[in-house]
Each structure stands twice: as structure tokens, then as C-alpha cells.
Amino acid sequence: MAQLAPGERRRFNSEPIESVDYHHDLDYVGDGIPSHRLDVITPHERTGALPVYVYFHGGGWTSGDKAALTKYCASQAQAGMVVVNVNYRLAGRFHMQHMMHDAAACLEWVAREIGRFGGDPRRIILGGDSAGGQISALLAASASQPELARHYHLGGTDRGTVIGLVQHCSAVDFSVIFAPRFIMGLGFVRMLLPNRGKGQSLSAAARFLSPIEWVSPDFPPVLVTTSEQDFFYEANHNFADALREHGVEVEWLSYPRSVRNTRHTWQQDYRYPESQEVYRRLQSFVHALA
Known part of the structure; x- marks a missing residue:
């Protein structure tokens, strides 16, 4: 499991918010490993x-x-929601099948336990940034796409209580990875597949990794935040267009290349005014749905 550098921990978490309660490192699988821990944060x-x-x-x-x-x-x-902050098994040793199992197991835990923390399991909004956005979008899609759910063996998980999806600079269209001179190589596709995709067509296998391939009118409303500085900007733009083409409600927040603070996953850094605008839009989005 990758360790968080002390400098990164301080940079993102200085001046802790004290108007919320923190419940750290809850085991959502029951096997005791750090990858299966989550935090619950409540007002x-x-x-x-x-x-x-x-x-x-x-x-x-x-x-x-x-x-x-x-x-x-x-x-x-702090803005009036129960937040579940999730760890999951990582690539290298594991692959996408494991990550999707972990995401589904987290939702099962939320369905059983979140009422103890004041949360409503019938009103769940999924979210994530970059790779985490891809995981959350695939999980949302699997609720209405039986082929996708079967591929990841998610049959028993109830995902019908997901009422919204938040995407920050997410890896939602793998076609951009196959484009010439993209910043990420095809090794990222291989490492997400069993046996690193040996004997498989990468382009065919990528269909089950790419949320845009599973967009349908049954998708929940989506908030997308990105910028022209983000190397997944085109992927996010394509994803939003596909959602709109299927009649799905999309809220779009994007910054031009000239805005200095908006490189990939800038939303994590609360100090930027652009991040605070993302938070305002996110909170409005969640409360409008709920």
C-alpha cells in the first residue's frame, strides 16, 4: 500500500475543520487490511x-x-452531508476486478451501516477524482448495465440508491489513452487487466474500463469539474457530451488554460479559490438532488 508523504498530508489537511466529527479507519470488508478501510465524516x-x-x-x-x-x-x-472517504486495493498487485469489488463492498457497507452515522442509504452520491472518478462512474453505470455488472461479478450489489455522480478530472474515456502522444501509455490499460491483458485485445478490454462506453438514459445526474490544463479534459468533455446525448442531466464546470490553479485534480487543494467554487457547486448539486 502506498504511504502518504508527510508533506502531502500537511499540504492538503492543514487547519483541520472542527465543525465535523471524524470516524477513521472503519473496516468495510472485515479482513483487517488497510486497503479496506474508510472514514466517515459527519456534521x-x-x-x-x-x-x-x-x-x-x-x-x-x-x-x-x-x-x-x-x-x-x-x-x-460541513455543508450538511455524511461523507464516506474510501481506500481500495491498488494496481500493480491488484487489477480492476479487485477495485470494483472493493467499491461494491463499500456500498454494501454504507447500505448496512451509514444510518448509525446519520446518513440516508437511499440517497447516495458517488464521487471521485482521476482514477477514483473512473471507479465511481463504472460503479454507477453497473446499476443499469447488466453486462458490465456481470463482467465484474457485481450481481448481488444494490446500486439503485445512487442518485448522483461527481467527477473531478476523471479518467472516463479510455479512447484518449489510445491517442498518439497522450501523457499516459498503454501500460496503464494493461495493468488494470488480469495477467496484464496477456492474450487479450487491449482496445476490446478497454471497453469494460471506460465509463463512456456504458452511458445510458438511466445514468444519474452528473456534476463534471475539469479544466483545459487537465490532461483528461478531452475525456471529460466527451463524457459530458455523451451523457447529454442520452438525456442525462449534466452540470459542467471547467476553467480555461489561463487559470493557473487548475492542473489535474486541483480540487483536492482547498486553498485555491477555484476549489472553493467547485465545493459550492458540489454542495448545491448534492442538496438539489437530495
């Missing part, structure tokens, strides 16, 4: 059951940890 004061925002961190599928997202998640909890 001090709450009346009635609150919407639940379930967040998957990014890190190129190979690194990252929920700890770096603590301040980001606390910022959303």
Missing part, C-alpha cells in the same frame, strides 16, 4: 437523515490514500 449538528457522499481518491490506480482527501471530504460534510 456536528444534524436534523434527520442526510445525503451520503461516497468518495474514491485518485492516484493513477497505483497510489494515493484517503488521508490526502480528509480536508476535501470534511469541507463537504
Whole structure:
């Protein structure tokens, strides 16, 4: 498991938010491994059951940890939601099948347990950045795409209570990875497949990795935040267009290349005014749905 560098922990989590309660390192599988831990962050004061925002961190599928997202998640909890900040098994040793099993197991835990923390399991919004956005989008798609659910053996998981999806600079269209001179090579596709895709057509296998391939009118409403500086900008733009073509409600927030603070996954850093605008839009999006 990748460790979070002390400098990164301080950079993202300085001046902790004190108006929320933190429940750290809850084991959502029951096997005791750090990859199967989540945090639940709740407002001090709450009346009635609150919407639940379930967040998957990014890190190129190979690194990252929920700890770096603590301040980001606390910022959303402070605005009146229960936030679940999730770790999952990472590529290298594991592949996408394991990540999707972990994401589904997290949702099963939320369905059983989130009421104890004041959350409403009937009102779940999934979210993530970069690789975590891809995981959350595939999980949302699997609710209405039986072929995708069968591929990842997710048959028993109830994902019908997902009412919205938040995407920050997400890897939602793998066609961009196959484009010439893209910043990521095809090794990223291989490492997400069993046996590194040996004996498979990468382009065919990528269909089950690429959320844009599974867009349908049954998708929940989606908030997309990105910028022209983000190397997944085209992927996010394509994803939003595909959602609109299927009649899915899309909220779009993008910054031009001239805005300095908006490189890939800038949303994690609360100090930027652009991040604060993302938080305002996210909170409005969640409360409008809920």
C-alpha cells in the first residue's frame, strides 16, 4: 500500500475543520487490511437523515490514500452531508476486478451501516477524482448495465440508491489513452487487466474500463469539474457530451488554460479559490438532488 508523504498530508489537511466529527479507519470488508478501510465524516449538528457522499481518491490506480482527501471530504460534510472517504486495493498487485469489488463492498457497507452515522442509504452520491472518478462512474453505470455488472461479478450489489455522480478530472474515456502522444501509455490499460491483458485485445478490454462506453438514459445526474490544463479534459468533455446525448442531466464546470490553479485534480487543494467554487457547486448539486 502506498504511504502518504508527510508533506502531502500537511499540504492538503492543514487547519483541520472542527465543525465535523471524524470516524477513521472503519473496516468495510472485515479482513483487517488497510486497503479496506474508510472514514466517515459527519456534521456536528444534524436534523434527520442526510445525503451520503461516497468518495474514491485518485492516484493513477497505483497510489494515493484517503488521508490526502480528509480536508476535501470534511469541507463537504460541513455543508450538511455524511461523507464516506474510501481506500481500495491498488494496481500493480491488484487489477480492476479487485477495485470494483472493493467499491461494491463499500456500498454494501454504507447500505448496512451509514444510518448509525446519520446518513440516508437511499440517497447516495458517488464521487471521485482521476482514477477514483473512473471507479465511481463504472460503479454507477453497473446499476443499469447488466453486462458490465456481470463482467465484474457485481450481481448481488444494490446500486439503485445512487442518485448522483461527481467527477473531478476523471479518467472516463479510455479512447484518449489510445491517442498518439497522450501523457499516459498503454501500460496503464494493461495493468488494470488480469495477467496484464496477456492474450487479450487491449482496445476490446478497454471497453469494460471506460465509463463512456456504458452511458445510458438511466445514468444519474452528473456534476463534471475539469479544466483545459487537465490532461483528461478531452475525456471529460466527451463524457459530458455523451451523457447529454442520452438525456442525462449534466452540470459542467471547467476553467480555461489561463487559470493557473487548475492542473489535474486541483480540487483536492482547498486553498485555491477555484476549489472553493467547485465545493459550492458540489454542495448545491448534492442538496438539489437530495
